[in-house]
Amino acid sequence: MVEVEIPLPVRKILTTVTKNNHEIYIVGGIVRDLLLKKKGLDWDFTTSAKPKIINALFKDSFYDNKFGTVGVPDPNNRKGFLGRPLVYEITTFRTESSYSNQRHPDKVKWGKTLKQDLLRRDFTVNAIALKPKIPSKPLKTKIWPMEIFDPLEGQKDLKAKLLRAVGNPQKRFEEDALRLIRAVRLATQLEFEIEAKTLLAIKKNASSIKKISWERIRDEFLKMLAFPHADQGYSLLRQAGIAKIILPEVEKGFGIEQKSPNRHHIYDVGTHATYSLKHCKSKDPIVKLAALIHDVGKPEVASKDPSGTITFYNHEMVGAVVARNVGKRFKLPKKGQERLIKLVRWHQFSVDERQTDKAIRRFIRNVGQENLKDILCVRIADRLGGGAKETSWRLERFKKKLIEVQKQPFSVKDLKVNGDDIMKALNLKPGPLIGQVLNKLFEEIEEDQKKNQRTYLLKRAREIKQALADSIN
Numbered sequence: 001m002v003e004v005e006i007p008l009p010v011r012k013i014l015t016t017v018t019k020n021n022h023e024i025y026i027v028g029g030i031v032r033d034l035l036l037k038k039k040g041l042d043w044d045f046t047t048s049a050k051p052k053i054i055n056a057l058f059k060d061s062f063y064d065n066k067f068g069t070v071g072v073p074d075p076n077n078r079k080g081f082l083g084r085p086l087v088y089e090i091t092t093f094r095t096e097s098s099y100s101n102q103r104h105p106d107k108v109k110w111g112k113t114l115k116q117d118l119l120r121r122d123f124t125v126n127a128i129a130l131k132p133k134i135p136s137k138p139l140k141t142k143i144w145p146m147e148i149f150d151p152l153e154g155q156k157d158l159k160a161k162l163l164r165a166v167g168n169p170q171k172r173f174e175e176d177a178l179r180l181i182r183a184v185r186l187a188t189q190l191e192f193e194i195e196a197k198t199l200l201a202i203k204k205n206a207s208s209i210k211k212i213s214w215e216r217i218r219d220e221f222l223k224m225l226a227f228p229h230a231d232q233g234y235s236l237l238r239q240a241g242i243a244k245i246i247l248p249e250v251e252k253g254f255g256i257e258q259k260s261p262n263r264h265h266i267y268d269v270g271t272h273a274t275y276s277l278k279h280c281k282s283k284d285p286i287v288k289l290a291a292l293i294h295d296v297g298k299p300e301v302a303s304k305d306p307s308g309t310i311t312f313y314n315h316e317m318v319g320a321v322v323a324r325n326v327g328k329r330f331k332l333p334k335k336g337q338e339r340l341i342k343l344v345r346w347h348q349f350s351v352d353e354r355q356t357d358k359a360i361r362r363f364i365r366n367v368g369q370e371n372l373k374d375i376l377c378v379r380i381a382d383r384l385g386g387g388a389k390e391t392s393w394r395l396e397r398f399k400k401k402l403i404e405v406q407k408q409p410f411s412v413k414d415l416k417v418n419g420d421d422i423m424k425a426l427n428l429k430p431g432p433l434i435g436q437v438l439n440k441l442f443e444e445i446e447e448d449q450k451k452n453q454r455t456y457l458l459k460r461a462r463e464i465k466q467a468l469a470d471s472i473n
Contacts, residue, residue: 004034004130006144009075010043013088015138016057022049024090025114025129025149032125035148035158036190041080045090046117046129050110054090061090068092068108081223093117115151122172122179123186123198124154124164161192169201177208178216181242185224188233199240206241217246218330222285230288231278249296249322256299258386260310266387269298276385282377286336289326290343290374291381296322320345339374342367347378351398357405358446364402364410372402408449412438415445416454417461425458426465433468440464 006014010026017024028044047054054070055063063070074086093111111117114129121127130146138144148155157164163186165172165179173179180202187194194202209217224233237243244251254270267275273292280291297318303311323344327337346367350359367375376399380390409415417425419434428434441460445452 002035002130002146002148003143004146005142006132007043008139009072009088011138011141011144013043013045013058013072013090014132015134017045017047017049017054017090018132018134020049020053020057022047022053023114024049025131026146027118027121027129028126031128031130032154032158032190034130035128035155041078041086043088045088046093046114047090048093050092054092066108068094068110081219094120114149118149118151119166121166122176122182124152124157124166125186125190125192126154127152127166128154157195161190162195163187163190163192163198164195165198165201169198170204173201173205173208177205178212178220180205180209180240181212181217181220181224181237181246184233184236184240184242185220187236188224188229189227191229194236202240202242206245209242209245214329214331218332221246221330222289225277225285225288225292226283230280231274234274234277234292247293247326249326250293252299253295256302258298258310258312260304260308262307262309264386264388267385269295272385274385276378276381279384280377280381282374284374286332286339287343287374287377290323290340290347290378291385293323293326293340294319294344294347294378294382296326296344316345316348339371342371343375343378346375347382349375349379351392351394353394353397355398355401357401357408357449360398360401360405361408361410361446364406369406369410409442409445409452412442414452415441415457416452417441417457421454421458422461426461428465433465436468437461437464440468 014024014026024045024047026043027046028042030040030043033040049057051063051068051070055061058070058072060075061070061072069089069091072088072090074088078086080086093114093116095109095111095116111120118127118129127150129149131149133145133147135141135144152166163183165183183194183198183202186192224230227233234243237246238251250270250273252270253273254268256269258265258267258269258272265272273295276294277288277292280288282288282291295312295315297315297320298312300318301312301315303313305311320341323341324337327340332340346363349363349367364372379395384390415438417438419430419438422428422434422437423430426437441457441464444460445457451457
């Protein structure tokens with residue numbers, strides 16, 4: 001028996017199903033997390049009731065698949081992973097079935113008991129169920145007693161910090177190839193080891209990951225990247241033979257040496273990538289992915305000059321093209337793709353103390369103000385992953401300059417005059433000349449922000465208009 005704090009939406013689900021004389025249990029990752037004293041958002045349930053019955057019990061629920069799962073949207077519109085709407089999933093008891101496509105059962109077979117349902121699950125730590133003991137005032141009582149059902153001794157594996165497949169691991173991965181990468185994600189998330197026979201089965205079935213949609217691979221991979229020890233997860237993907245399938249570009253970097261005269265790097269490109277991921281302090285999986293792939297352009301441009309120094313000229317430009325391909329392959333949302341490309345393209349930014357404010361503003365426009373924190377995070381990960389110190393006086397000066405120049409004009413919109421002012425002062429009608437004058441003014445203000453004064457700008461606008469007219473004549 002265990003006592004669990006139950007959110008109100010979950011209390012309503014448990015109470016509604018039970019009052020209608022159906023069995024319902026809490027199952028899946030949330031049970032594992034509760035037993036590990038961790039919080040979770042994704043509450044899943046299994047029930048004796050058929051989907052149509054559950055669908056009828058909850059007004060806003062939906063049932064649009066053939067695998068026995070009814071979704072109940074969170075009433076507070078909370079968001080889950082990657083900002084997706086949070087949904088509570090209620091699945092009818094199922095029993096084992098054949099899987100010809102290594103992803104979904106050919107035909108859903110309803111189970112009659114909870115044990116049948118648990119026996120078909122992926123890992124022992126996910127095959128534990130909680131049966132609620134509903135209190136007299138269920139909607140007002142937050143702490144509920146729960147009876148634990150653990151026929152596969154998943155609690156022992158929780159204590160041992162071991163991820164073990166349910167039953168025959170070969171069969172589990174033949175049923176659903178997504179479990180291959182899910183096992184690595186869970187081991188990374190929980191900081192568990194993968195049991196020897198389970199790991200061996202993953203290696204044997206690694207090529208089956210090709211049968212899984214990129215959307216599903218993406219979700220598991222990005223979840224893995226979000227955890228603190230993502231580098232260990234990636235190393236495990238390499239060990240299992242999965243990394244070379246889903247990110248062959250990174251794998252090409254292993255063996256590409258960087259250690260040479262006048263260079264601070266002490267690792268090859270691939271090892272540096274994993275260490276950069278290790279040292280990336282962001283929790284954002286897109287930033288973590290950028291840290292991992294920031295040097296993917298190096299293998300293509302690697303060269304050695306007469307002094308023996310290894311060079312990688314323009315690797316960031318080549319890397320940006322690769323980043324675009326990676327983003328498309330993983331079917332990242334458009335904004336995610338754009339961020340990934342920018343973080344890879346501009347990670348090699350200069351921090352020379354001779355840089356002008358104009359150069360720094362140009363860098364900000366290229367990267368985007370909203371991405372400055374992330375690009376600095378990637379830069380620091382790059383430094384640490386290459387054996388350098390976390391920062392330098394030049395980098396610290398650059399950070400200060402970023403703050404300073406953001407207080408100054410960044411675009412034409414920041415000028416003390418606008419298009420209407422120019423038209424009125426110069427007696428002009430709307431047209432391309434207005435934009436030309438404003439752009440010329442901005443170029444001048446970039447050099448000297450003190451000149452961003454209305455009187456001065458209008459005077460210069462007249463002179464610029466005349467100069468443009470003379471150039472045409």
